[in-house]
Amino acid sequence: MPDPSPFWTPDVHADRRPFLMARNRIQAALRGFFEDRDFIEADPATLQVSPGNEAHLHAFRTEAMNADGSTAALYLHTSPEFALKKLVCAGEARLFSFAHVYRNRERGPLHHPEFTMLEWYRAGEGYEALMGDAAAMLALAAETAGARHLTYRGRSTDPFLEPERLAVADAFDRFTGIDLLATVRADGATDRDGLAAAMRRAGLRVADDDTWSDLFSRALVERIEPQLGQARATILDRYPIAEAALARPAADDPRVAERFELYACGVELANAFGELTDAAEQRRRFEMEMAEKARVYGETYPLDEDFLSALAIMPEASGIALGFDRLVMLATGAPRIEQVIWAPVARTDHR
Template sequence: MEPRQLNNLKIRSLVIQRIRDFFMGNGFLEVETPIRCPSIIPEAHIDPLLSEQLYLQASPELCMKRLLSKNLQKIFQICKCFRKNEQGPFHLPEHTLLEWYDTDATYLDLMDHCQGLVQHIAGGLGLGTAIVYQNQPIDLKPPFDRITVKQAFDTYGSKPALKALEDGSFDELMGFEIEPCLGKERPCILYDYPAALASLAKLKPGDENLAQRFELYVAGIELANGFTELTDPILQRQRFVLENQIRSDRSQPSLPLPEKFLADLKNMPDAAGIALGVDRMVMLFCNAVSINEVVAFPPDTL
């Protein structure tokens, strides 16, 4: 094994240790849930992978929320997740995800968690309050920058966010115009997404056109996606049906609704949850340009 790859794997191990240390030190319980399930979240933009007759999870979200409905309060998990036909500098079809949930919390609390976690990892690696990624110094001291989706499109985009949403160019503009500008000198939290782009999130009080959703960016790389959780099973069912309708309109097969999750949702307390890409986080601390540099076996080596 080349020295650089070995060093990256050592850093990866330390990052995962620091993640566990951070959450256990803050009273979270580490849990494990199945990666193969008879039903998953119906999402228009994700094509699932099958294992025999079961779906490989794209996220442990459904099972973790069901644990909240059974009176668990602060939980986290580091696990493998799967997405079909996703491979590139920042994507793997099989990737490592960190997901955590906190009851009686909102997406604002998760923003604070993200700040603390990044600083905890950097401190454990002996990096202090700053890193250098691809020759760009990045200041990790709090508070991280915060910008709404509307502000980001008005500042960096070629058209307003609502116009991009209406004409179907939102994702394209996010990828090519907005994301490269986020988190270049310090981590950036992009928040208050249009309601149509957050099927599992609560709407924002006082403005139901927006959802309580945010993403964390560092060096133009999306690290995490979190939100205040929707706990209304009727509304959640309606949103799942809408996602399946979008899939059908795109000639994608509909996915079975997660009925046991919807049944448990009525018992779920108010909570906030977030998923963070561990591989991408490791990339930053290894100063790696490709996700293949921070895993033991990239797909093309298997």
């Protein structure tokens, strides 16, 4: 049966309209932020040969029909990342995009199958510059929406305070008592049994078929993420290299990567990298991700060979992807992501 309150009914739209007007104002303000800093806006194509190569991201597949009647698979991208990095390789030094992106198997208060990702790149600059960008955007979004705090489900973050920068290993120690890096070797290899034992001591569930990555994610989701971005935003930094397929290793510790995520109100808002530009290493990591995807889900996605070729001329750069709809939610106090999307995708599960 259809949704009993579709978005197009006048009374429902009247309730949603203040959120949507705030969305437009925030988007205009963020465009101004980039223009003031000499960024160029790009609008990459949605259809791609590869939707991305992360094991647990699920794409929508479609089919291109050629003039001779033959067909070829194409995918709706899960991120504009590959296209934007090619443009960085082409010579664009400061680049941003408000891109519609698509992720299958995702729907909930914070997830929508089609959403807007704000992604930007700085060539020749370290990923610390992105931390400053992200902090400034939290304040700008709140100011534009007329909000003193970001809010979600009873949690509150002051967006005008400098975020806390917290290493992942320190977060594990603080919130679980686990010495995470004791289970990561100098070459990045992980000790599954060592982490499993530490998880059990911490009172966290361990299943026989859990991988190290499964255990890492469970501790992060259950014990750590709910504590992040309280009172002020959190920059969760220096992920283990096994959890950073597109990031370069940290210069001072090869066990961790130049990757951070931004949290407010316990909600993950952004994911950033010091970009990996070693094509051979990137291919190896993609192949590992697709092997894991085949093991868990019984499917894989093709690699973007153009992207791997482009990495040979990619300058050092940093890049970040921010969930724009989530930022609008927190700035306006909207309870669900559909409230800040102009025309949400119809539900298919009849709930």
